[in-house]
Amino acid sequence: MKSSIIAENLSLEYRMHKKRRIIPGFKRKGEIPLPQSTVGGDFVFSRKQPKLRALNDLSFTLEPGDRLGLIGANGAGKSTLLMVLAQIYQPTAGRLTVEGRVDALFNIGLGFRPEATGRRNIVLRGLINGWSSKLIAERMDEIIEFSELGDFIDMPYKSYSQGMAARLAFSIATAVTPEILLLDEWIGAGDTDFQKKAKDRMLNLVEDAGIMVIASHNHSLLKQTCNRILHLEHGRILKLGPVDEVIA
Amino acid sequence: MEQSLNNLTSAKEVPPANGLATLVGIALQDIVAGARHYRLWLALAKEDVLDAYRHTSIGVLWAVFSFSFYTISIVLVFGLGASLPNKLYIAHLVTGLLAWNFISPIVNQGVTVFTSQVSYIKGSKLPLSLFTYHVMARNLMLDGFAALGGIGFLIWSGYPSSWVALAALPAIGFFIFTAIPVQLLLGSLGAYTRDVKQIIENVMRSVFFLTPVIWTAAPGTHREIIARYNPFTSYIEIFRIPILEGRIPWDNWLECLIMTGSIWAVAVLIFAATRRHIVFWL
Numbered sequence: 001m002k003s004s005i006i007a008e009n010l011s012l013e014y015r016m017h018k019k020r021r022i023i024p025g026f027k028r029k030g031e032i033p034l035p036q037s038t039v040g041g042d043f044v045f046s047r048k049q050p051k052l053r054a055l056n057d058l059s060f061t062l063e064p065g066d067r068l069g070l071i072g073a074n075g076a077g078k079s080t081l082l083m084v085l086a087q088i089y090q091p092t093a094g095r096l097t098v099e100g101r102v103d104a105l106f107n108i109g110l111g112f113r114p115e116a117t118g119r120r121n122i123v124l125r126g127l128i129n130g131w132s133s134k135l136i137a138e139r140m141d142e143i144i145e146f147s148e149l150g151d152f153i154d155m156p157y158k159s160y161s162q163g164m165a166a167r168l169a170f171s172i173a174t175a176v177t178p179e180i181l182l183l184d185e186w187i188g189a190g191d192t193d194f195q196k197k198a199k200d201r202m203l204n205l206v207e208d209a210g211i212m213v214i215a216s217h218n219h220s221l222l223k224q225t226c227n228r229i230l231h232l233e234h235g236r237i238l239k240l241g242p243v244d245e246v247i248a
Numbered sequence: 249m250e251q252s253l254n255n256l257t258s259a260k261e262v263p264p265a266n267g268l269a270t271l272v273g274i275a276l277q278d279i280v281a282g283a284r285h286y287r288l289w290l291a292l293a294k295e296d297v298l299d300a301y302r303h304t305s306i307g308v309l310w311a312v313f314s315f316s317f318y319t320i321s322i323v324l325v326f327g328l329g330a331s332l333p334n335k336l337y338i339a340h341l342v343t344g345l346l347a348w349n350f351i352s353p354i355v356n357q358g359v360t361v362f363t364s365q366v367s368y369i370k371g372s373k374l375p376l377s378l379f380t381y382h383v384m385a386r387n388l389m390l391d392g393f394a395a396l397g398g399i400g401f402l403i404w405s406g407y408p409s410s411w412v413a414l415a416a417l418p419a420i421g422f423f424i425f426t427a428i429p430v431q432l433l434l435g436s437l438g439a440y441t442r443d444v445k446q447i448i449e450n451v452m453r454s455v456f457f458l459t460p461v462i463w464t465a466a467p468g469t470h471r472e473i474i475a476r477y478n479p480f481t482s483y484i485e486i487f488r489i490p491i492l493e494g495r496i497p498w499d500n501w502l503e504c505l506i507m508t509g510s511i512w513a514v515a516v517l518i519f520a521a522t523r524r525h526i527v528f529w530l
Contacts, residue, residue, distance in 0.1 A: 014528050022443040086373055090524040107371035115299050124295070127288040128372055 003100025003179040003210035005062040005085060010094035012055040012084060012235075013046065040075035041235035054080045055091070056235040062211050069222035069243065070215040072232035078215035081232070082106065082182045085213060100210055103129070103178030108169040114158035118149055118168055121157050125172045139175045146201075147171040148194070163191055170198055174205050181205065183214040219247050268520070275520035279428070282377030289378055293385035300390075311393035319345065319401060322462050332464060335405040336492070342398045342405075343416075343488040344461035350391045350423055351483060355452055357383050358431035359438035359445045366530045376523060380431035384424060402491070410494030419487040426483070426508045429515035436515075436522040439529045455480060479507055 016035065034043045034050055041054040055077050062068055070078040083089045084096065086104040111128045112121050122143055126136035144153050147167045152160065160168070206212050206225050216222055222229065222243065229246035231239040239246045282289075301307045319342060327337040361379045368374060402408065438444040458478050465475035475481045482500040489497040 020441045020529070022441055022447075083370070088370060088373060088527055102373065104371070104373060107367055110367055110371045113295050113299070115302055116295060120295075124288075124291055127285070127291055128368075128374065130285075133287070 003064055004097070005060075005099075005180065005211060005213075006095075006097040007058055007060050007085075008095040008097075010055055010058040010081075010084060010091045010096060011053065012080060012089060013044070013051045013053045013092045016043075016050055016052050037075075039073055041077060054235050055084065058094070058237055060230065060237075060240060062213070064210045066228060067206055067212045067214070067226040069226035069229045070213065070232060071217070071219070071222065071229060071247070072238070076232040077235040078232060079106070079184055080235075082184055082213060082215055086182050098180070100179035102180045102182065103176075104182045105173050106182070106184045108173065109165065112157055112165070112169070115156055117156055118147075118153040118160070119144070121168065122172055125169075129172075129176070131176065135176070143168075143171045143175050146175075146197075163194075167194055174198075174201055177205060177208045179210040181209045181212045183212065183216075185214075185216050185218075223247065271520040271523075272516060275516055275523055278375045278519075278523060279377045279432070279516075281375040282379075282381055285374065285378050286381070288374075289382040289385055292382045293389055296386045297389045297393075308393045311390060312397040315345070315349075315394035315397040316401070319397070326462055330464070331466060335407075337464075338401055338405045339407040339492055340464060340488070341462060342401045343491050344459075344484055346391060346395055346398050347419075347423070347484045347487045348456065348459065348461045349394055350387055350427075351480065352452055352456065353387045353390075354384065354423075354427045354430055355434065355448060357387070358427075358434035359448050361431045361435035362439045362526050363435075363442075363530060369527055369530060376519075376526060377428070377432060380428050380435065383431060384427040387427075388424065408491045408494070412494040412496065413491045415490035415496045416487050419490070422486065422504065422508070423483070426504075426511065429508070429512040432519045433511065433515035436518050436526065439526045440522060459484065479503075482507070 032050055034045065036043070041052050042056060044051050044053050058081065060068075070081060072078055080089065082104070083106070084091055085098070086102055086106075087096075087098065088104070111125055113124065116124065119140070122140060123136055126139070131139075147153070147164075147170075149160075149164060149168060152164065157165065157168075203225065212225075214222070214225065226243050229239070229241065229243050230237060231246055297308065301310055304310055306313070319338070322341060323334075323338055327334060327341065330337050332340065358380070361383055362369065362376060365379050368379070369376065407413075434444065434448065438448075455478070458474055459480045460471070460475045460478075461484065463471060465472045465481075482503040485497050485500040486504055489495060489500070
C-alpha cells in the first residue's frame, strides 16, 4: 500500500485549566484576562473561555519517501503535531487523511515493566506495537543481539542501567520497519559505540520507511535524515520547504 | 490482530466526526479492537498478578490465605449465633464474597481506568477500551485464586449439592460482560471530573454493608427490603443461588439482563461522546 499523509487546515485548540466539577464553583465576574507567553501556542477567546490554539491552520502533503523534520522553539507545537498525525489527538478543525500503518515512537520506555525480564518485556512491547506472536518470536533473537545485552536479557528490567534500558528500548522500537514512522526527539540511546550503531540503523530505517516525521532540535541530524523541514512557531507554519532552504 | 489495529489506528481519515451514528460506530470499533488485543491485556493482567506476589514466600497462595482468614473472621463474628445453620451461613458468605470481590474492584478501579494509564494513552495508539479488559482480567485472576480458598470452604460445608450449581458459571461470564461497560462509563466520567472517584469510593464502601454479602435477607425483615431495592443483590444472587439452593433464579437474571443492557446502552453513548476528549482530560 502506498502511504501518504494529507493535512488540510489542521487546527487544535483546547481549554486551559478549566475546572470540571460536579458542584460548580463561583463564577468570576468580569473579563478573564488572556494569558500571555512568549513560548507555546496562541491564546484565543472562544465562548468567553480562554483557549490555547496549539496548532493553527496547518496544511501540507507527505508522499512516499518524504522525511519531514519538525523544528521550532519549545512549545511551538512539534510534539502536538506528531500526536495529531498519530491520531491520538483529534484536530479541532481541518482534515487529516492518513494512508498506511503508523508507528509512533514518542515514549521510548513505554510499557516496560521493572519486575519482568528483558525477554518478557520484548514480548509485552511487541504486543503493544501490535505484532503477532510469530513476528515477536522471529525478531526476538535479532533484538537481543542488537541490544548486546547478553545474559542480562533474562534478568529483571529493573536491574538494567539507564543506558542498557535505552539499548533494549531502541532495539525493539526499530526491529520492524513501519510504513509511517513518527519520532519525537529520542536519539541518544546508550554509550558512544551504541549511538554509532543506533544512528546507522536509524538511517537504514529512515530509508526503508514510507514516510517519516521527526521532531528534533538537532539540526545536523535533520540535515542527514530529512528531505523537507517544517518550521513551526506558535503553532503556525513559519517555513515549509526543502531541507537546504529552511535550515542554513 | 494486525488487521484490527489497522481498522482503528490507520483509519482512512479523521473526519470532523459529529453525527451520533458516526461517534457510536467509532466507539463500537474501539470496543471490538480492545477485545481483539486479548493477548496484550491477558499478558498485562498476568504481569500485574505476578508483580503483586513476587518475592513472597508463598506467592499467590497469599490470595488464598487472605480470603480464608477474612472468611473465618466474619464467620466468627456474624456467623455463630446467626439464624442460619453454620454451614449454610459459610456457603452464603463465601459465594457472596467471591462475587463481591470481583464487582467492587471493577466499580472502584473503573473510575481510574483511563486516568491511571496516561503514558499508554498519550504514547500509543491502543484502543481505549483495552484498559477496561485489562482491569477486568486482572481482577478475575485475583478472584480466581481467592476462589481456590472459597471452594475449600464450600466443599467442607457440603455445597454445592446439585449439578444446577454449574449455572453459576454463566453468571461469571455475565459479570465479565458487565464489567466492560461499567468501566467505560465510569472511566469516561472519572476522566471528565475527579469528583466521580470520591463519590464512587464513598458509595461503594456503604454499598458493601447494604448488600446481602455477610448478612441474609430474612423474609419479613427490614433487611429484605434493603436487599430488594439494592441493584447489586441480583448480581450476587445469580451466582449464589445455583450453588446454595440448586435452582436458577430467573427473576434475578431478568433484572440483571435489564440492568446490564441499560448500562451498555448508556456506556456506549457516553463513551462515544467522550472518547476523543479523554486524552485531553488526563
